[in-house]
Amino acid sequence: MNAKPATLPLPPDLRALRQVDRAITDLRRGGFVLLRDGGTALLAQAAEAVSQESLLRLTSLAGELLVLVLTRRRAAALGLAEPPRDKGGAVLLPIDPEAGAAELRDLADPGAAKAERVPLGPVGSATAITDAAVELVKLARLLPAVVAGQLPARHAAALAEREGLLLIEAGDVLAYQATAARSLRPVSGARVPLTDAENTRIIAFRPSDGGIEHLAILIGDPDPEVPVLVRLHSECFTGDLLGSLRCDCGAQLRGAIGEIARAGSGVLLYLAQEGRGIGLVNKLRAYQLQDAGLDTVDANEELGFDADERVYLPAAEMLRQLGFERVRLLTNNPEKVASLTRCGIAVVERVPHIVPANGHNERYLRTKATRSGHLL
DSSP states (O other), rough: OOOOOOOOOHHHHHHHHHHHHHHHHHHTTTTOEEEEEEEEEEEEEEEEGGGGHHHHHHHHOSSEEEEEEEEHHHHTTSSSOOOOSSSOOOOEEBBOTTTTHHHHHHOOOOOOOOOOOOOOOOOBBHHHHHHHHHHHHHHHSSSSSEEEEEEEEEGGHHHHHHHTOOOEHHHHHTTHHHHHHTTTTEEEEEEEBBTTSSSEEEEEEEOOOOOOHHHEESSSSOTSSOEEEEEEEEEEEEITOOOOOSSSHHHHHHHHHHHHHHHHHHEEEESSSSHHHHHHHHHHHHHHHHTEEEEEEEEOOOHHHHOOOOOOOOHHHHHHTTTEEEEEESSSSSHHHHHHHHHHHEEEEEEEEOOOOOOHHHHHHHHHHSSSSOOO
């Protein structure tokens, strides 16, 4: 009888990526995930998926009172914490045992019909494990709030095995975006003539966990020996595909392609970061809040997100693999310049990229200038 071939262990980075990717899927399906950090473990479910049945099961499995883990921005919007000065982090609040699932979902979602305020305990300090729990639901493009039960880490592995739950390390979640960016590799490319740039090639980059691809659109034949004209464009389904007038994304995309073509060559990176990194569903939630009077920044923060959740490590990695380490960046956003520079790409020039207002997006553009520092 032939012996079974030995199974080689996965490299640590790839194993961590796959674990986090599986956890994202479990949360999107309404399931539980176990996080572990040092001597503490957290059995977590996305707050927007919580039900009366899941609350009972969480309490039964964790064996303690449940907590609500929110971003500090969401807690501030609810009047439960002071607003953060910079990036938010997470807080945890003990939940009254009589609290219902609908009330907890309402605390997570500012667009929901408001139930009576749930009695919550005093705000607890952020830890790596609470930050990881919130980061995980953000990665899942869900509302950044978690209902969870705390338990000793020594019990986590046995609980995971008995209940068929995924156990992941908090540090792997917090490192996920950087690890995924480093793992990006080109997987396919083809010539795709565009209306304003017929000599164009598109190359798809995919992370090693099989996550969503980012696209490099190479126009002309850019020379790596000179600073290349580059546009970083975050995907916008409503603006790029449907022609939404609420934003300037579609006009910026088409304008950038034309400008790069007129310059002779360059690169447009089409990044999978819908809604400034919060995802399409949450962007639509933010639109509801904007229709009720909030601006773009306040709407994102009311939902519990930072004003801009995007990261530019993938862009820097793609540029390096394409051979471009010095760029002329086509942008009105100084933060893009600073972020790309921090990621090791030399930005030798910022090239303005202004498109006219359309009658529907004046407030949006004004908020970009006055709240987000765009040079418009």
